[in-house]
Amino acid sequence: MTKNQTFSDFTDSLGILKGAFKARIRAAFKENDIPLTTEMLQVMRVLWKKDGVKQQEIADAISKDKVSIVYLLDNMTKRGFLERREDIADRRNKIIILTAEGKKMRSIVEPLLNELMADAVRNVSKDDLAKATGIFQTIIKTLQEG
Template sequence: MEPTKNLTELARELWREMAEMRNSLRQYVHVKIKENNWDISMELVEILGLIYKRSGLNQQEIADIIVKDKSSMTYLIDNLVKKGLAERTEDQRDRRNKLIYITEKGKLLMEELTPWVTEIYEKATRELLTDDILNALSVARKMNENLKQ
């Protein structure tokens, strides 16, 4: 019989599971991208999905939401713009700021991507209750809060 784990050991296990879940998601997305011959990476799918739902965010807002540093965000958004999937527009309130909008081409690609993105989240949450996810979110948020203090 395995000895009872203390809070620190459980926290380490939770972090490993979350890291493994992220890696599994990345692998799944990578396979789907290859199968469909889409010229896009996991990081670009993540940003495109965000601006598909919330077009008009600035680069820092996107970086904060998807937890990337601003310098790598510049590179990723440059790639979306080069592919014609997004565009930068000057913010009328602050001309130093650029707002990122999804293009029609980007919307069409997201309409192709959305069904299988939904499929993976449905697969991952199979046999879970809404309360399970809400509790997990609450724990993860609290742990993140603690680390930021």
């Protein structure tokens, strides 16, 4: 097998992994009556790390285009998880802020995610995960450099 074929298998496996993990998250959310989609979870995780960021920063962090992020944020605003505020420095920009309900979701969701992650890697050593992470970071850096 060539290096290119191996890389193709690698990227296929990443897609399968992502889909399988998202399916586990969806099932756990349904079982626990958590009113979030996996896309909403991505937004929440960005805001849990740093609340009060520009809409475009969220779009970049979760790799969504402008139209998709607007629809997603509208939905999350209607559900009471976040609010949009005008950026004082540039009124064209919107600052996204978690509401009390959005902040509360963290204490519900993060323990569940930690359980799911622990289960997903129960047959993988910490060293192997660290090596895999290093490989991912090297490939990402190479792709971003162009």
